[in-house]
Amino acid sequence: MFAQRAIEIENLHFSYPDGRQALEGISLSVGRGETVALIGPNGAGKSTLLLHLNGILQGRGTVRILGTVVEDKSLRWVRSQVGLVFQDPEDQLFSPTVFDDVAFGPINMGYCEDEVRRRVSQALEWVGMAGSEERSPHHLSLGEKKRIAIATVLSMSPEILAIDEPSSNLDPQGKWDLVELLRGRPETKVIASHDLELVQALCPRSIIIDGGRLVADDATLNIMSNIPLLQAHGLAPRRISVPAARA
Amino acid sequence: MRHSFLDKYSQLHSPIHHLDPRVKLALSFAFILGVVTTPPTLWPAFVLYLILLWCLILISRLPPLFVLVRSLIIIPFVVVVAVFVPFFSGGGVAGSYSLGPWQVTVSHHGLMVLWNVVVKAWLSVQALILLSSTTRLPDLLRGMQGLGMPRVLIMILSFMYRYLFVLIDEVMRMRQARDSRNFGGKRLWQWKTIGSMAGSLFLRSYERGERVYMSMMARGFDGQVRSLRRLQLSYAEVCLGVACLFLVVAVNVVPRFAFPM
Numbered sequence: 001m002f003a004q005r006a007i008e009i010e011n012l013h014f015s016y017p018d019g020r021q022a023l024e025g026i027s028l029s030v031g032r033g034e035t036v037a038l039i040g041p042n043g044a045g046k047s048t049l050l051l052h053l054n055g056i057l058q059g060r061g062t063v064r065i066l067g068t069v070v071e072d073k074s075l076r077w078v079r080s081q082v083g084l085v086f087q088d089p090e091d092q093l094f095s096p097t098v099f100d101d102v103a104f105g106p107i108n109m110g111y112c113e114d115e116v117r118r119r120v121s122q123a124l125e126w127v128g129m130a131g132s133e134e135r136s137p138h139h140l141s142l143g144e145k146k147r148i149a150i151a152t153v154l155s156m157s158p159e160i161l162a163i164d165e166p167s168s169n170l171d172p173q174g175k176w177d178l179v180e181l182l183r184g185r186p187e188t189k190v191i192a193s194h195d196l197e198l199v200q201a202l203c204p205r206s207i208i209i210d211g212g213r214l215v216a217d218d219a220t221l222n223i224m225s226n227i228p229l230l231q232a233h234g235l236a237p238r239r240i241s242v243p244a245a246r247a
Numbered sequence: 248m249r250h251s252f253l254d255k256y257s258q259l260h261s262p263i264h265h266l267d268p269r270v271k272l273a274l275s276f277a278f279i280l281g282v283v284t285t286p287p288t289l290w291p292a293f294v295l296y297l298i299l300l301w302c303l304i305l306i307s308r309l310p311p312l313f314v315l316v317r318s319l320i321i322i323p324f325v326v327v328v329a330v331f332v333p334f335f336s337g338g339g340v341a342g343s344y345s346l347g348p349w350q351v352t353v354s355h356h357g358l359m360v361l362w363n364v365v366v367k368a369w370l371s372v373q374a375l376i377l378l379s380s381t382t383r384l385p386d387l388l389r390g391m392q393g394l395g396m397p398r399v400l401i402m403i404l405s406f407m408y409r410y411l412f413v414l415i416d417e418v419m420r421m422r423q424a425r426d427s428r429n430f431g432g433k434r435l436w437q438w439k440t441i442g443s444m445a446g447s448l449f450l451r452s453y454e455r456g457e458r459v460y461m462s463m464m465a466r467g468f469d470g471q472v473r474s475l476r477r478l479q480l481s482y483a484e485v486c487l488g489v490a491c492l493f494l495v496v497a498v499n500v501v502p503r504f505a506f507p508m
Contacts, residue, residue: 056461076467084465090413091458096385096405103475108467113475138412152466 006032006066006160006188007053014048014059014212022048023059024212030188032066032159037203037220038192041234045212046192047087050162053190054082066159080109083153083187087165089137089145098124098140098148099133105156123155124148127181143174147181160188167195176201194235200224208233256309257383263307264381267480268390270488274495275378279371281495287363292502296370299494300377307381314380318373325368330361384408398472410455418448 007030014023022045030036038046051057055070055078063070065078086092095101102123106116124130127147167175179201206223208216210233230236285292392401421444
């Protein structure tokens with residue numbers, strides 16, 4: 001089975017149990033190997049959309065991953081193909097040691113012990129954290145936690161990486177290190193962020209989501225130069241001008 | 248923030264530290280069982296237990312003062328419970344004192360009960376300090392699993408170990424935020440503030456729990472807890488474990504015949 005498209009979403013609607021409408025008719029398609037940014041203001045529905053990519057949430061409409069519809073009976077496979085990295089690494093790293101965390105996915109996928117060990121050391125090497133297996137997540141720096149969080153999904157060798165706010169709370173150096181790391185990954189990447197600097201550095205294509213709707217889908221260059229569009233969706237200051245001389 | 252973990256000194260190197268956690272767990276359990284089942288009048292047995300335990304503590308290179316101080320921290324709890332016992336039970340009268348309007352009588356039997364509680368608790372606590380200070384908690388959990396403890400319980404314990412300090416950090420941040428807004432005022436107001444802090448801490452933990460669960464599902468968790476078997480018992484470790492076990496049993500049984508009452 002070889003599908004050209006990594007992700008296809010058709011007319012996806014989702015509302016939370018409290019009735020709040022989070023997604024209203026999202027349709028989009030991402031090709032294999034593409035790196036796409038999901039941008040939009042706080043509460044736009046970016047994280048909710050990411051949670052649909054591997055079936056944590058299931059709304060009305062269809063989500064196809066590598067040609068397979070996300071539904072209950074395909075969940076296991078879909079989750080091995082879509083690596084979801086959460087915004088707060090404290091949520092993602094829940095085990096007493098780094099090894100246990102990175103091994104969690106492969107163990108759930110049923111690999112034998114040698115294979116699990118191979119995958120863990122490979123994933124840690126990929127994110128530049130080789131040899132930190134026995135460390136405790138609590139004693140890692142935030143930058144290191146983010147890297148380990150990425151390693152926890154890389155160890156499942158997913159086809160698609162879905163990353164929520166990779167740069168939040170990172171210092172500039174940590175952020176650029178992370179950009180470097182992600183740029184070197186061959187997977188299809190969907191990155192939800194409102195860090196436009198990071199988006200421009202990583203993603204040739206950007207999708208703006210606001211109020212649960214898809215507002216724009218274009219080359220990042222075009223979107224970034226469309227100041228009125230950015231302003232209308234909370235992505236640029238209300239006034240961009242040289243500070244007026246004070247009286 | 249960096250906290251000293253529950254398993255302080257567990258990174259040291261000694262034969263005890265490198266012993267298989269299952270052997271250590273089983274031995275600690277056997278030791279405590281031995282101590283608890285020894286009749287309180289069998290004084291030599293308790294001396295032997297103490298010697299045996301302290302041999303192990305010295306081999307493990309734990310600072311003796313650390314073990315003593317830690318074990319004393321537990322004593323007040325026992326004493327509070329035990330200190331009233333001598334005054335309320337029958338048996339021969341050991342002494343009678345008058346404290347103001349009260350006539351206090353201390354019975355032999357009561358003193359024996361007190362001694363029984365204190366010495367057994369103290370020995371058991373020291374054994375647990377030895378166990379928890381020579382075994383990293385992840386290893387301890389693996390040991391429990393190896394001994395057949397249900398995986399769900401192990402997982403709960405490991406979550407506790409992982410998030411205890413995240414929670415402490417959160418409480419500290421909340422306190423800083425509170426103090427920086429000049430916390431003070433009436434007593435009732437203070438209690439209200441503390442109450443709502445506890446409430447919001449609970450909500451935050453609850454939400455974190457949801458997010459952790461989502462991140463587990465995202466990595467293929469389906470409610471079944473799987474794990475790698477990573478422990479291998481060496482022949483020497485088994486021998487050592489059996490030898491220590493015999494010692495504990497011997498200390499429990501032999502003095503009963505050597506010092507018949």
